[in-house]
Amino acid sequence: MATSFQTDIAPMFAPFQANMMWRFNLADYDTVKTNALMIYGRLTGTTGNPMPAPPMPPLDPSLIALFQQWMTEGCPP
Ligand code: HEM
Numbered sequence: 071m072a073t074s075f076q077t078d079i080a081p082m083f084a085p086f087q088a089n090m091m092w093r094f095n096l097a098d099y100d101t102v103k104t105n106a107l108m109i110y111g112r113l114t115g116t117t118g119n120p121m122p123a124p125p126m127p128p129l130d131p132s133l134i135a136l137f138q139q140w141m142t143e144g145c146p147p
Contacts, residue, residue, distance in 0.1 A: 073140040075099045075147050082133050086122050103145040106137075113137060 073079070083096035094101045102109065111117025113134045120128060128134075140146070 073136060073143055073146065075102065075140070075145070078136055079140055082129070082137070086126075089123070099147050106141050106145055110134075110137060110141060 079102060080097055080099075083102070087096045090096050094105065096102060108117065109121070112119070112121035113129055115128065122129070
């Protein structure tokens with residue numbers, strides 16, 4: 071099924087938006103699209119410190135896969 075920022079990505083990031091406002095707005099489509107690769111690296115813990123930051127648990131692998139699919143599909147709004 072096709073992904074979209076509105077239906078898949080924004081709800082996934084909503085609980086963490088306040089914690090990241092100092093740097094960027096995870097609820098903003100253009101911001102997440104522009105920083106998608108960096109965000110993906112943090113979600114998987116392969117680039118930099120893992121996000122969501124400890125002691126919060128990582129996102130469920132199915133949600134990380136969904137974010138990857140959204141990138142593959144060209145970050146649709
Ligand atoms: C899914 C949720 C989150 C995503 C996608 C995310 C994404 C990111 C990204 C991409 C950076 C790097 C920014 C840069 O290098 O310019 C970052 C840094 C940071 N984030 Fe998050 N974040 C999330 C949740 C959180 C939460 C819940 C907290 C705090 C409770 C947090 C605290 C921080 C802090 C303190 C940094 C700066 C230190 C560092 O670079 O590791 N983030 N985050």
